[in-house]
Amino acid sequence: MSNTVLNVVLKAGARFKSAVCDAQVMVIKAPPGEHSLACGGAAMLAAAATAPADATLDPALAGETLIGKRYVNADESLELLCTKGGKGTLVLDGTPLEIKQAKQLPSSD
């Protein structure tokens, strides 16, 4: 768990990947300042980074992240889009993220 405290600035459009499963996310919106973003119990990595060899999925945080779903914190100041699914649970600053309710939109094109 020691590597979950790595704090990063989350910018809209930035992409992160899990260090312990296949999950990938893109930031849709984010609160200002530095935050710790983790998946499956390990800090998420920049898209191009290499995962540390010793990182393993924490079974307590293996609630699965689903492709195409949006994940938000309690006040919805953070919104992530899962661009690739994986086994780990997404966690921001120690609190697991929730799936945002899908919008009912009429198809316009």
Next chain:
Amino acid sequence: MNIAMILDMAAEAFGERVAVVSGEHRYTYAELRVLAQRLAASLKHSGAGHLALLDVNSPAAPVAIFAAAYAGIAYVPLNYRLTRAEINELIDRIAPATLIVNPETRALVDARADVRLLDRADVLASAATDPVAIEAPEDPRAVAVQLFTSGTTGKPKAAILRHENLMSYIVGTVEFAAADEDDAILVTVPPYHIAGISAVLSSTYACRRMVQLENFEPSAWLAACARECVSNAFIVPTMLSRIVEHLGDAPAALPKLRALAYGGGKMPQSTIERAMRLFPQVDFTNAYGLTETSSTIAVLGPDDHRAAAASEDPAIRRRLGSVGKPTAAVEIEVRDEGGRVLGPEEAGLVFVRGGQVSGEYLALGSQLDGDGWFPTRDRGYTDAEGFLFLDGRADDVIVRGGENISPGEIEDALLSHPAVADAAVVAMPDEQWGEAVAAAIVLKAGANASVAELQECVKQRLRSSRVPQAIVFKEALPYNELGKVLRRVIRQEFVQAASIAA
């Protein structure tokens, strides 16, 4: 951030689902990605700065959109209906480039060393080959799509849409994998139109099968709907008019069709009313958008359509002619000429703001104001509940003796005359007033109406300043291929007539 992510996600989640159908040809999302990545790899080697397409609707269009994205260059679909000279002028503006052609369009292109021609058939060959791994560049500010606008005067403007604009539109208005396994959308808008681009991006993100029709024709459209069990379609108003006319009074036997979206011009109220009667089970959506806004910014949804059609209250009934309310992804304001934000029922200029709004042209730069608002140059007003009504283009307003006159209400008045089949109202040069109101009229077959009678018809409904000073009768009005009336052509005729008279 890169729109290639849209295809990556669809191929990842539903790789075996059919992505695109064209005649006998079918490609799955996995195959579409293989084709796009293979083309991207060849683009990277070629040094092309743009990937252009000179083709009708075909699977090469979605392949090219995503291939350009994977390669990190702009995709530039060209209008194959332009003249040979116009096409080659546009090619000159994007060279060095790779250009996808079909056997007919290849003959329109002048040979030059800095433009590599690729046959559509080669682009689409052997989708089953091994994937070429390619990482799409992540610069959100990179240009994803460049569209030449038709431009009423001078050279066509090159509108640019960045990855962040298109991604903002898709993520803001479409739910990933929203389509059911059996869903299919019939795409008839040409690939060089913004609606052709957004159809590919939205459908791919929704994981919805795209059925392509090369050219619109009502019976072919209805046959394709039935054959492919089409659930969704996007059409421009003239297409719906032609479908409705083709059907006559017989309801369409298309039980799978659930949703019809339309946009790209003003929908005649009689057409939408008839269409709702002929397709009672279908959800109608009016989508208002512009090239510069990455497509849709306001939507009149199915419930709004039904409520308006069922209402006796004229204030609700007229919403069938509204473009609805802003989507959750944008804000819209109506302002006067001085920039003051207007309230309900006050007509002015429509402004829009949001991540999907590019409002930017090559050479001219960004047209956004300091707060990010884009002037659409459409005129309009909202009602008390925020429904937006459009009232023509700012450029089409007739300024008669300092009074702003919008052609729309005069056209509506003329169209209410039983003998009138079509009408377009434009400005005409006038010594006394600066500009005067002029109308071009198409009469219904076998019908008759005099100039005086039509002038009286307008006078009874509107102020006397709205009465056309000149009226000409024509066999047909000039339209572009997507059904937009070419006012500048009509205006030009009145200018010439006026100069001959003088």
